[in-house]
Amino acid sequence: ETTGLADPAPVAQTFFADDFVQQHMRLDGILTLVDAKHVIQHLDDEKPEGVENEAQEQLAFADIVLLNKVDLVPEETELKKIEGRIREFNPTASIIRSTQSKVDWNRLLGVGAFDVRRVLDFEPDFLTNFDEEHQHDLSVTSCSVKFEGELLTNALEDWINTLLRTKGADLFRYKGVLACKGMDLKFIFQGVGMLFQGGFSELSWGSETRECRFVFIGRNLDREALIAGVNACRVDDKPLRFKVGDKVRARTGAGWTPGRIIKVWDD
Numbered sequence: 001e002t003t004g005l006a007d008p009a010p011v012a013q014t015f016f017a018d019d020f021v022q023q024h025m026r027l028d029g030i031l032t033l034v035d036a037k038h039v040i041q042h043l044d045d046e047k048p049e050g051v052e053n054e055a056q057e058q059l060a061f062a063d064i065v066l067l068n069k070v071d072l073v074p075e076e077t078e079l080k081k082i083e084g085r086i087r088e089f090n091p092t093a094s095i096i097r098s099t100q101s102k103v104d105w106n107r108l109l110g111v112g113a114f115d116v117r118r119v120l121d122f123e124p125d126f127l128t129n130f131d132e133e134h135q136h137d138l139s140v141t142s143c144s145v146k147f148e149g150e151l152l153t154n155a156l157e158d159w160i161n162t163l164l165r166t167k168g169a170d171l172f173r174y175k176g177v178l179a180c181k182g183m184d185l186k187f188i189f190q191g192v193g194m195l196f197q198g199g200f201s202e203l204s205w206g207s208e209t210r211e212c213r214f215v216f217i218g219r220n221l222d223r224e225a226l227i228a229g230v231n232a233c234r235v236d237d238k239p240l241r242f243k244v245g246d247k248v249r250a251r252t253g254a255g256w257t258p259g260r261i262i263k264v265w266d267d
Contacts, residue, residue: 001031007054008032008061009123016116029113032062032093033101036082037072038193043085059089060122063113064096071099072195092118140172143223145214145230153180153187155233160189160196163229168194171218179210181235182265240264 008030015027035042042055059065065086073079083095094113096103156178164171175190184205189198212234216226242248242261250259 001033006058007052008058012061012114012119027114028109029063029111030061031064031066031108032058033066033068034059034086035192036067036069036079037195039082040085043089056089059086059093061119062090062093063115064108064111065090065093066101066103066108067095067097068101069099070097140217140219141221141223142215142217143221143226144216145227146211147234148209148211150179150181150210150235151187151212151230151233152235153183156180156187159229159233160198164191164194164196167218170220171216173217174215176212176214178212178214179205 012027012030015021015025039055043053043059045053045055047053067079067083067086070079073082079097086093086095096107171191171193173190173192176188178187178189180187180200183200185200186203186205187198188201188203189196191197212230214226214230242264244261244264246261248259248261249256251257
């Protein structure tokens with residue numbers, strides 16, 4: 001299974017171009033994991049002239065298509081439409097529907113599905129042109145952030161919500177493991193587009209160094225803005241705006257309401 005932005009051809013060619021690999025291994029099958037919620041959007045993605053569409057390439061090379069997240073596409077007619085689009089690029093691959101990638105592994109491994117003759121039908125130079133350079137969409141990039149330290153949970157959640165609302169369509173994939181102030185459990189999040197999952201896991205930091213790690217993959221990413229957004233959520237040594245006893249106006253379900261600070265959370 002190739003990663004989200006990889007061209008499967010060079011990976012598959014390794015099994016035929018390298019003598020050691022040829023002697024000791026065989027290519028059993030190429031698996032393409034398809035996001036049922038977003039696949040048509042990526043198949044219809046307009047690329048610059050000469051730039052390949054990775055989603056189309058991966059479907060063409062697939063021996064098995066794992067059509068995942070079918071729970072997010074509840075209409076059978078819509079699923080049939082998606083499978084029809086897949087068949088436009090690969091009429092022979094078996095399509096297996098799944099939710100959260102749960103599928104019997106016997107349907108994926110040891111199946112002897114790869115047929116080089118089928119590949120040669122649409123990629124005649126597959127066994128001869130091992131050095132071809134494939135041109136990728138330069139607007140698609142990644143951005144990663146890693147630092148020792150902690151984030152404030154509320155600030156993090158506000159920032160992520162704003163990010164998804166304003167840039168969600170350009171975010172292909174994002175994930176992170178975070179240390180949050182006052183919490184021993186790791187905050188883990190991942191998402192595709194505007195579909196976000198995140199929260200405190202059952203894993204604690206224990207004796208590990210508390211740190212935060214983010215990765216974003218998407219189109220036209222503003223690297224500086226992403227890094228600044230993360231850093232704005234970091235815990236720093238500035239004093240809190242309020243102390244116990246201060247009179248304030250608090251935003252509640254009834255609007256802005258007069259109140260008094262009775263306790264502060266950590267520092």
